[in-house]
Amino acid sequence: MKYAASLVRSHVGGRIAELRAEALSRGIPVVDDETLNFLILMLSAARPARILEIGTAVGLSAAAMLSHCPQAHLTTIELEEELWREAKRNLGELGFSGRSTCHLGDAGEILPMMEGPFDFIFLDGPKAQYERYLPDLKRLLPSGGVLFADDVLLYGWVSGEKPTPPKRRSIVGKIRGYLAAVTADPELVTSVLDVGDGVALSVRIERNQT
Ligand SMILES: C[S@@+](CC[C@H](N)C(=O)[O-])C[C@H]1O[C@@H](n2cnc3c(N)ncnc32)[C@H](O)[C@@H]1O
Numbered sequence: 001m002k003y004a005a006s007l008v009r010s011h012v013g014g015r016i017a018e019l020r021a022e023a024l025s026r027g028i029p030v031v032d033d034e035t036l037n038f039l040i041l042m043l044s045a046a047r048p049a050r051i052l053e054i055g056t057a058v059g060l061s062a063a064a065m066l067s068h069c070p071q072a073h074l075t076t077i078e079l080e081e082e083l084w085r086e087a088k089r090n091l092g093e094l095g096f097s098g099r100s101t102c103h104l105g106d107a108g109e110i111l112p113m114m115e116g117p118f119d120f121i122f123l124d125g126p127k128a129q130y131e132r133y134l135p136d137l138k139r140l141l142p143s144g145g146v147l148f149a150d151d152v153l154l155y156g157w158v159s160g161e162k163p164t165p166p167k168r169r170s171i172v173g174k175i176r177g178y179l180a181a182v183t184a185d186p187e188l189v190t191s192v193l194d195v196g197d198g199v200a201l202s203v204r205i206e207r208n209q210t
Contacts, residue, residue, distance in 0.1 A: 035196030059087030153198025
């Protein structure tokens with residue numbers, strides 16, 4: 001049985017918590033409490049030096065990651081110009097300008113041009129593109145690097161626990177494709193966890209470890 005999200009203690013405070021409340025009140029999709037808590041837990045264990053995020057929105061998860069990883073640099077990609085501007089402003093006001101690089105554009109076009117390594121990747125952009133991004137994400141991820149993909153269970157539709165509304169069958173099929181790819185990949189060890197709306201947590205391993 002899943003713990004109620006309300007039992008998860010928030011590990012963001014002050015201006016980041018305010019930003020989160022503002023984003024939610026404007027209908028901007030930001031990481032939920034349970035997932036944010038788990039993300040912070042994983043970052044605290046992995047202690048990455050270089051973080052990559054796909055899907056910045058207003059910079060909420062970016063700010064939370066930077067505040068919990070004081071030595072890390074974060075690179076993040078956002079498609080919507082207005083959100084990108086707002087994220088840059090928010091990260092600047094929080095004192096994170098020097099430790100963040102915000103790219104404006106389509107992750108599908110930017111990722112192939114990027115150079116790694118990134119030892120922690122938070123994949124929180126367009127769900128339908130996760131599988132398409134995978135070869136580049138793997139290229140950017142060193143051995144031991146963590147790939148944290150959010151929203152992979154989509155209200156129980158992906159697991160089949162709840163029937164998928166006809167209009168959502170395409171996205172559900174694409175997320176299933178991503179999960180099939182990461183779980184079958186001999187260079188990744190993956191667990192799909194019932195955290196928030198579903199997290200696929202993958203760690204890159206050396207091929208000869210399998
Ligand atoms: C779930 S929101 C990200 C929330 C953010 N990570 C947080 O928790 O604060 C997903 C974001 O991905 C952006 N996005 C959608 N398609 C994209 C694309 N092709 N490339 C980059 N970003 C994209 C959306 O504009 C949206 O802001």
